[in-house]
Amino acid sequence: MKQLSVDHLLGIKYLNKNDIDLIFETADHFKEVINRPIKKVPSLRDITIANLFFENSTRTKLSFELAEKRLSADVINFSASQSSVKKGETLIDTVNNILSMKVDIVVMRHPNVGAGVFLSKHVDAKIINAGDGTHEHPTQALLDSYSIRERLGSVKGKKIVIVGDVLHSRVALSNIFALQLQGAEVKVCGPTTLIPKYISSLGVGVETNLKKALEWCDVANVLRVQHERMDVKYFPSTREYTQLFGINQQILDSLDKKVIIMHPGPINRGVEITSDVADSSNSIILNQVENGVAVRMAVIYLLAQQIKR
Amino acid sequence: MSSKVLLNSKEIEIILHRLACQLIENHNDFSNTVLIGLQPRGIYLANRLKDLLTNEYHIKDLKLGLLDITFYRDDFRRRDAPLDANSTEIDFLIEDKNVVLIDDVLFSGRSIRAGLSAINDFGRPNLVELLVLIDRRFSRHLPIQPNYKGRQVDAINQEKVKVCWKETHNKDVVYIEDNI
Numbered sequence: 001m002k003q004l005s006v007d008h009l010l011g012i013k014y015l016n017k018n019d020i021d022l023i024f025e026t027a028d029h030f031k032e033v034i035n036r037p038i039k040k041v042p043s044l045r046d047i048t049i050a051n052l053f054f055e056n057s058t059r060t061k062l063s064f065e066l067a068e069k070r071l072s073a074d075v076i077n078f079s080a081s082q083s084s085v086k087k088g089e090t091l092i093d094t095v096n097n098i099l100s101m102k103v104d105i106v107v108m109r110h111p112n113v114g115a116g117v118f119l120s121k122h123v124d125a126k127i128i129n130a131g132d133g134t135h136e137h138p139t140q141a142l143l144d145s146y147s148i149r150e151r152l153g154s155v156k157g158k159k160i161v162i163v164g165d166v167l168h169s170r171v172a173l174s175n176i177f178a179l180q181l182q183g184a185e186v187k188v189c190g191p192t193t194l195i196p197k198y199i200s201s202l203g204v205g206v207e208t209n210l211k212k213a214l215e216w217c218d219v220a221n222v223l224r225v226q227h228e229r230m231d232v233k234y235f236p237s238t239r240e241y242t243q244l245f246g247i248n249q250q251i252l253d254s255l256d257k258k259v260i261i262m263h264p265g266p267i268n269r270g271v272e273i274t275s276d277v278a279d280s281s282n283s284i285i286l287n288q289v290e291n292g293v294a295v296r297m298a299v300i301y302l303l304a305q306q307i308k309r
Numbered sequence: 310m311s312s313k314v315l316l317n318s319k320e321i322e323i324i325l326h327r328l329a330c331q332l333i334e335n336h337n338d339f340s341n342t343v344l345i346g347l348q349p350r351g352i353y354l355a356n357r358l359k360d361l362l363t364n365e366y367h368i369k370d371l372k373l374g375l376l377d378i379t380f381y382r383d384d385f386r387r388r389d390a391p392l393d394a395n396s397t398e399i400d401f402l403i404e405d406k407n408v409v410l411i412d413d414v415l416f417s418g419r420s421i422r423a424g425l426s427a428i429n430d431f432g433r434p435n436l437v438e439l440l441v442l443i444d445r446r447f448s449r450h451l452p453i454q455p456n457y458k459g460r461q462v463d464a465i466n467q468e469k470v471k472v473c474w475k476e477t478h479n480k481d482v483v484y485i486e487d488n489i
Contacts, residue, residue: 002393029394033380037402038430041380071380307386 004302008127010116011136012177020181024146026298027291034070034293044073047304049105050098053130054080054091057109059265059289060130060140064107067296073304076103091115095123104307105300108132126303134168134229140264141174143295145182147288148219151260156183161213164223164245164272167194168230171264172223176202189213190245193234210245211254219260222247222273238271248274258282265289315443315470316460316483324459328440329361331457332409339368341435342407347424348377348395351412353474354442358411374399376410381423397427404432409457413472415441418453443470443483 002022006014033041049068053061061077068075078098095106106123108116109130116129131137145155152158160179166172166188179186180203187205188195195206207213214220225241235241252259261273261283269275278285316324336342339362346355352375362368379394410424421439428434442459448466464470464485471484 026394029377029380029396032397036430037432040430042426043380043382043385301380305386305392 003305007303007306008116008120008129009138009299009303010120010127010129012138012141012174012181013136015138015181017181020142020145020178023142023295023298023302024149026302027146027294030070030297030301031291031294034290034297040070040072042072043301044068044071044304047071047104047307048074048076048102049107049300050076050078050103051130052078052095052098052106052108052110054108054110054115055131056081057130059292060109060137063289063292064128064130064139064296067293067300068107070293071297071300071304073105073300076101091119092122095119099123099125105303126307128299128303131170133170134173135170136174136177137170137264138174138178139292139296139299140171141178142299143288143292144171144175144221144262144264145178146291146295147262147284148184148260150287150291151284152218154182155179158184158219159187159217160184160219160221161187161189161207161217162221162223163189163210163213163247165194165225165234166190166199166223167196167234168226169223171221175221176204187213187216191235191241210247211251214247214251214255214259217259219262220247221262221264223264224266224268225272242271246270246272246274247277249276249280252277252282260284262288310486310488312471312484312486314482315462315485318481321442321459321481321483324442325357325361326365328457328459329358329366332358332362332440333366333368335438336407336409339371341405342409343372343374343401343403344409344411345374345376345399345424345428347410347412347420348375348379348397350414350472351410353476354413354440355411356476357474358440372401374401376424376427378420378423378427381427383419383423399431402432403428403434405435406432407436407438408434409438409440411440413441414443414445414470415439415453415455415458416445416448416470418449418451421453422451442472445470 004019105126107128107130110132113133113135115132116127120127148155162172176186187207189207263285346352359373375398377395377397379392438456440457441455444455444458444461445464467488469486473482475481
């Protein structure tokens with residue numbers, strides 16, 4: 001009988017290899033469930049989950065909500081733009097008010113780094129980090145690894161390059177932790193201004209030539225350029241970025257092998273990736289979205305298992 | 310702890326043949342009937358019956374599915390040990406079919422209750438029947454009774470029925486173990 005070694009899912013850095021294996025095994029069962037005629041199981045019918053989104057989200061929010069509903073949990077949604085946060089309420093006050101409505105699990109996205117860790121120390125509920133600033137986005141990294149495992153059989157020994165705005169990406173950091181934990185080799189590729197200085201201390205190689213990076217890797221995980229987090233100019237123009245770091249069919253055809261293309265979304269078509277690549281058979285972008293529901297069901301199910309009545 | 314043999318391999322063999330014949334009596338050629346083995350332990354009995362019906366009684370195209378009930382159980386978070394899931398393998402629809410649920414031991418009836426809920430997610434069956442190898446008749450928590458049973462046992466609560474199969478323990482035998 002197995003269970004997670006952690007009480008909350010705050011980041012991949014708190015997990016061990018067994019946790020990831022357990023989440024993937026459980027996700028396999030849920031992937032079978034979501035492909036049934038009736039895509040729902042009654043496991044969590046006495047659990048209430050609050051989705052607190054202090055930052056915009058489409059995919060992650062829908063994916064979490066669907067995962068919760070497929071497990072039969074009761075769901076309440078909160079977005080900061082329509083709430084009393086605008087009136088000056090603190091995070092702990094907001095959350096404690098919601099918890100006094102008897103909520104068991106909180107799924108939170110927040111613009112500040114460490115918001116999930118902070119919350120887990122002050123409130124009595126299971127916390128799932130759905131993205132905290134530029135820090136971690138653990139469920140995205142889990143579903144990315146799960147999708148690689150599904151396509152290539154395993155993650156161990158594979159070479160993965162993360163292309164683009166690594167500096168502002170929580171997806172990149174969580175992916176680096178998750179991939180290394182499973183024995184994959186990781187490199188990052190992008191303009192030097194968008195590669196964090198500490199990156200080599202994580203054991204991650206840096207490549208500034210996109211073609212060389214693609215020749216080296218089995219999988220390319222392409223990130224979005226996060227204009228909304230940029231306070232200064234990190235590269236001269238979007239056009240120049242696209243010319244140097246945009247992935248198009250031409251550059252993929254020039255390689256003597258097939259590279260799997262991933263993207264956490266939302267895609268800026270024509271900027272970091274062209275439409276023909278995003279929609280090609282090498283792209284597993286939509287598989288990532290489908291797997292996202294199964295992986296999030298697994299995480300919620302495994303954490304809910306620890307709640308005793 | 311002491312244990313005694315409740316059924317030996319010869320007796321199990323005879324019981325399996327009887328159960329197969331009883332199923333044929335009610336379901337003829339099985340054209341509208343499917344067998345569903347409950348994970349994890351009901352699948353051995355279900356596989357045996359399928360082999361018997363196919364090889365000895367020449368039933369053609371007999372469908373067998375394996376159903377995992379972990380996500381439907383009513384003791385989620387009420388046990389100390391977490392629940393391990395198994396795989397569900399049902400590659401046909403159950404809509405309007407006659408379903409025979411198969412498990413090794415019927416005790417409280419709660420697994421069967423979970424199985425009945427789980428079955429509904431694959432369609433609305435025309436009829437559901439229950440087949441068990443061992444029926445512990447005085448320990449039910451729910452109003453559930455088997456349609457076909459191998460052996461009825463009047464065991465007290467401290468006693469445990471242990472079913473061993475060739476596939477898992479190298480021989481077919483059913484023990485009754487005393488935990489006092």
